[in-house]
Amino acid sequence: MTFSKILVYVETSEDSPAEHSLELIWKARELASKADMSVEAVLVGHGVFDIAREVTYRGVSKVHVVDNPRLATYSLIPYTTAIAEVIKKTEPEIALFSATVIGRELAPRVAARLKTGITADCTDVDIGSWVDPSTGRKYEKVLYQIRPTYGGEIMAAIVTPSHRPQMATVRPGLFPIPPRDTSRSGEIVGWNIEIADEEFSKIEVLEVRREQRKVDLKSAKLIVSGGRGCGLKGLELVRELAEVLGGEVGASRAAVDSGWISYDHQVGLTGQTVKPEVYIAIGISGAVQHVVGMKDSKIVIAINKDPDAPIFRVTDYGIVGDLFVVVPKLIEKLKRR
Numbered sequence: 001m002t003f004s005k006i007l008v009y010v011e012t013s014e015d016s017p018a019e020h021s022l023e024l025i026w027k028a029r030e031l032a033s034k035a036d037m038s039v040e041a042v043l044v045g046h047g048v049f050d051i052a053r054e055v056t057y058r059g060v061s062k063v064h065v066v067d068n069p070r071l072a073t074y075s076l077i078p079y080t081t082a083i084a085e086v087i088k089k090t091e092p093e094i095a096l097f098s099a100t101v102i103g104r105e106l107a108p109r110v111a112a113r114l115k116t117g118i119t120a121d122c123t124d125v126d127i128g129s130w131v132d133p134s135t136g137r138k139y140e141k142v143l144y145q146i147r148p149t150y151g152g153e154i155m156a157a158i159v160t161p162s163h164r165p166q167m168a169t170v171r172p173g174l175f176p177i178p179p180r181d182t183s184r185s186g187e188i189v190g191w192n193i194e195i196a197d198e199e200f201s202k203i204e205v206l207e208v209r210r211e212q213r214k215v216d217l218k219s220a221k222l223i224v225s226g227g228r229g230c231g232l233k234g235l236e237l238v239r240e241l242a243e244v245l246g247g248e249v250g251a252s253r254a255a256v257d258s259g260w261i262s263y264d265h266q267v268g269l270t271g272q273t274v275k276p277e278v279y280i281a282i283g284i285s286g287a288v289q290h291v292v293g294m295k296d297s298k299i300v301i302a303i304n305k306d307p308d309a310p311i312f313r314v315t316d317y318g319i320v321g322d323l324f325v326v327v328p329k330l331i332e333k334l335k336r337r
């Protein structure tokens with residue numbers, strides 16, 4: 001057994017590879033170049049060979065395709081079988097999934113079939129050697145599965161030294177998308193995986209409804225976020241400032257839990273991870289669970305009336321003052337410009 005490759009499960013969006021899967025390919029390529037490994041992908045569906053070609057343009061050396069009319073619509077159990085079987089046949093060292101709704105339910109089932117471990121919802125992954133402190137044994141090409149733990153108080157690096165593949169789901173929105181290069185040529189391998197009839201009958205898909213996402217925090221260049229300090233009235237100011245600046249509106253969990261704004265605006269551990277060029281936090285204290293979701297923003301600005309608020313530890317520019325005084329002034333000045 002060689003176990004020298006990283007396998008990425010690629011989800012599809014319309015007739016393309018999903019953007020978050022491409023981000024994961026970027027990360028897999030980074031790990032692979034560090035550890036002298038190759039990156040391969042697995043794609044499941046029907047009529048997906050053109051999508052597989054697209055995936056090779058992003059720097060994947062081989063795409064394993066399970067193409068079957070019965071797999072045209074995503075279905076948990078048959079997809080689990082398809083991916084688990086491809087993994088058994090191709091023996092990757094590492095298998096990565098995006099921590100999306102689909103990846104979060106699929107990956108643990110695949111891991112259970114393969115009797116290996118999995119870390120869910122990683123905010124980063126790395127690769128290197130690892131020495132077991134109890135035996136002194138050294139393991140190579142160990143996947144460091146990094147994620148916040150204890151309510152975000154610490155970042156844990158979890159390892160699966162003695163089972164293969166090493167598996168993780170990784171949050172979307174953390175890595176760039178590798179450039180599309182049509183001069184790249186990768187191999188596309190079709191697999192005929194037998195999936196029993198009863199696997200299809202366990203879950204019946206009655207209808208597929210596409211969610212109309214109103215908020216696009218992940219690709220936003222500028223986010224203005226409001227917290228508990230804003231109240232409903234202050235959030236109106238947050239919205240106005242975001243509009244004047246051409247940005248998106250984010251929020252802390254406290255603001256979401258108060259019912260002032262919907263969950264798809266939430267930034268943080270149990271919300272979205274964002275990294276805009278500019279992040280403006282208004283009336284947000286800077287709890288670790290919030291900071292973990294925005295700390296990679298290029299420039300962080302905070303407006304808070306408490307000079308000791310923890311948010312000021314991660315800001316590039318801080319304004320100490322009452323948001324109901326500061327924000328209207330800002331809006332007025334920006335409008336004049």
Ligand SMILES: Cc1cc2nc3c(=O)[nH]c(=O)nc-3n(C[C@H](O)[C@H](O)[C@H](O)COP(=O)(O)OP(=O)(O)OC[C@H]3O[C@@H](n4cnc5c(N)ncnc54)[C@H](O)[C@@H]3O)c2cc1C
Nearest residue numbers: 227228229252253254268269270271283284285290305323
């Ligand atoms: C497991 C777990 C997961 C969590 N996940 C998340 C998450 O994803 N995202 C998240 O945000 N939180 C999350 N939290 C909650 C987190 O711990 C905090 O409770 C939350 O972030 C606090 O929100 P806040 O900063 O808006 O409110 P507060 O902590 O109450 O801060 C309000 C701030 O507003 C300031 N303020 C008040 N009035 C004004 C004014 N007039 N002008 C200027 N400033 C003012 C105050 O000085 C204060 O600093 C999670 C917690 C746990 C345990």
